[in-house]
Structures are given as structure tokens and as C-alpha cells.
Amino acid sequence: MFPFNISEVEISTFLLIGIPGLEHAHTWISIPICLMYLMAILGNCTILFVIRTESSLHKPMYYFLSMLALSDLGLSFSSLPTMLRIFLFNTMGISADACIAQEFFIHGFTDMESSVLLIMSFDRFVAIHNPLRYSSILTSSRVVQIGLAFAIKSILLVLPLPFTLKRLRYCNKILLSHSYCLHQDVMKLACSDNRVNFYYGLFVALCVMSDSVFIAVSYVFILKTVLGIASHEEQVKALNTCVSHICAVLIFYVPIITLAIMHRFVKHRSPLAMILIADGFLLVPPFMNPIVYCIKTQQIRVKVMEKLGLKSK
Numbered sequence: 001m002f003p004f005n006i007s008e009v010e011i012s013t014f015l016l017i018g019i020p021g022l023e024h025a026h027t028w029i030s031i032p033i034c035l036m037y038l039m040a041i042l043g044n045c046t047i048l049f050v051i052r053t054e055s056s057l058h059k060p061m062y063y064f065l066s067m068l069a070l071s072d073l074g075l076s077f078s079s080l081p082t083m084l085r086i087f088l089f090n091t092m093g094i095s096a097d098a099c100i101a102q103e104f105f106i107h108g109f110t111d112m113e114s115s116v117l118l119i120m121s122f123d124r125f126v127a128i129h130n131p132l133r134y135s136s137i138l139t140s141s142r143v144v145q146i147g148l149a150f151a152i153k154s155i156l157l158v159l160p161l162p163f164t165l166k167r168l169r170y171c172n173k174i175l176l177s178h179s180y181c182l183h184q185d186v187m188k189l190a191c192s193d194n195r196v197n198f199y200y201g202l203f204v205a206l207c208v209m210s211d212s213v214f215i216a217v218s219y220v221f222i223l224k225t226v227l228g229i230a231s232h233e234e235q236v237k238a239l240n241t242c243v244s245h246i247c248a249v250l251i252f253y254v255p256i257i258t259l260a261i262m263h264r265f266v267k268h269r270s271p272l273a274m275i276l277i278a279d280g281f282l283l284v285p286p287f288m289n290p291i292v293y294c295i296k297t298q299q300i301r302v303k304v305m306e307k308l309g310l311k312s313k
């Protein structure tokens with residue numbers, strides 16, 4: 001119970017939710033969630049360690065993969081504390097300041113991951129379209145500059161979000177819709193004018209979704225280049241270099257697009273399905289990306305096996 005009347009006093013604490021109807025099983029649900037988080041952290045740290053220590057992997061493609069791993073770690077650490085508190089200890093409350101800080105980091109790392117996936121599509125296009133000039137176009141210094149530019153862009157893009165939320169008053173509603181804080185979710189609880197938040201939040205969402213459009217355009221050009229290669233064997237080889245990236249793009253964007261479609265077009269949507277997809281959005285990409293890249297990228301797989309003292313077939 002809160003020690004104040006929420007109809008009269010401005011709220012400083014929100015309530016997050018777990019999985020409605022399965023509250024009795026939250027402890028059991030926490031087991032796979034913990035395992036996925038541990039595997040995500042271990043997998044992404046392994047990729048960072050292998051790329052850092054193996055000079056043969058000091059190439060643009062693997063530098064961008066390092067950026068993807070850092071983004072995944074950021075997403076994991078941003079959402080990990082509140083989700084574990086909910087499912088392990090049934091602690092639903094979160095202070096307004098902590099909630100606003102969390103939504104900043106979640107949106108920031110989401111945009112950063114989207115930007116990295118866009119950069120990686122450009123990297124694949126250059127590697128296939130101009131293989132002889134690949135190293136001269138994407139030099140190490142240029143890769144660092146690109147990474148820093150997109151990181152700064154992600155920070156500046158979401159920086160206004162916590163300030164626009166902080167200026168709002170919250171006095172009637174305290175229940176959020178997920179196990180973590182999102183800008184649009186917190187914004188809806190405000191009892192003051194939130195039009196600035198709505199339009200700026202929409203702008204941020206469109207920026208993230210625009211990355212998927214540019215990625216699709218990149219693959220149109222990649223496909224056009226591949227079809228221009230005379231040898232069928234060379235075509236297959238070129239496309240195989242894109243498989244890992246395509247999987248990462250699908251893993252990241254499918255939940256986002258699914259949620260957007262359900263919000264917009266599905267009238268009688270299941271709250272349980274919405275929550276599961278939303279939780280999966282933060283759990284699945286950090287967990288699956290290291291697995292995909294270790295399985296589909298031979299150089300990464302071989303080096304990981306060597307570090308573990310195993311021989312890759």
C-alpha cells in the first residue's frame with residue numbers, strides 16, 4: 001500500500017507488471033529468464049573478448065559485430081534489474097526517477113542496435129559490390145568514426161525523452177504495461193498535457209523504423225550486385241556472408257513490427273501476447289545474436305572453439 005492518496009498527491013512511484021494470470025509461477029518463469037540473461041551476457045562478452053584478442057579478426061565486419069555485442073549488453077543490463085526483481089522477489093514498485101532513467105537507456109540502446117544493424121548492411125554491400133576496395137573504404141579509423149557518430153546520434157536522439165517525462169505530473173494512474181519502463185508507457189500515465197512527449201516519441205520511433213527501410217534498400221542493392229555475378233557458386237558464397245546479419249535484423253525488427261501492427265490494427269489483442277512479445281524484444285536479440293554469429297560465421301566459430309580448447313570441424 002502507498003502511504004498517500006493518489007487522487008490528491010503527485011505520484012513518485014510506479015508499478016510494473018509481470019505476466020498477468022501467471023503470478024503464482026513467477027519464480028519458475030524467472031529461471032529461463034535468468035538463464036537467457038546469463039547466456040546473453042556470456043555470449044556477447046565472449047564475442048568481444050575473441051575479437052579483441054585475435055588480430056585476424058581486426059577487420060571492419062568484426063568491429064561492427066563488437067558494436068552489436070555492446071548494444072546487446074546495454075539492452076540486457078538496462079532491463080535486467082527490474083525484470084529479475086519482479087519475477088524473483090515479486091517487487092513491482094519502481095521510483096519515477098529510476099523508471100525515467102531506465103527508459104532512457106532502453107530507448108538509447110535500442111536505437112544504437114538499430115543503427116549498428118544499418119551500418120552492418122552497408123558493410124555487407126561494400127564487401128560484395130567493391131571487394132577490392134573494401135579495406136581502403138572501411139579503414140579502422142573510419143570504422144571508429146562511424147561507430148562514434150552513430151553512438152552520439154543515439155544519445156542525442158533519446159536525450160530529450162527523460163526531460164519531457166520529468167516535466168509531466170503523475171497523479172491518478174500508477175500501473176505500467178510491462179516489466180520495464182518505456183517512454184510511451186510512462187507518458188500515458190500523466191495527468192498533464194503530454195502532446196510534446198507524444199510527437200517526439202513518435203519521431204524517435206520513426207527514426208528507428210527508418211533504419212529498417214534503409215536496411216531493406218541496402219539488400220535490394222546487394223541482391224542486384226549478386227545477380228550480376230556470373231558464377232552461381234560465387235553468388236551463393238556472397239549471399240552466405242549476409243546470412244548472419246539477416247538473422248540479426250529479423251530477430252530485432254520482427255517483435256517491433258509485430259507490436260506496432262497489433263497496437264494499430266488488432267482490436268481484440270491479447271494483453272498476454274503483447275507482454276510476451278515485448279519481453280521477448282529485450283530478451284531474444286541479446287541471447288540469439290551471439291549464437292547466430294557463432295554458428296553462421298566460421299571465423300568467429302573457429303576462434304571461440306580455440307579459446308575453449310576445442311577443435312572446430
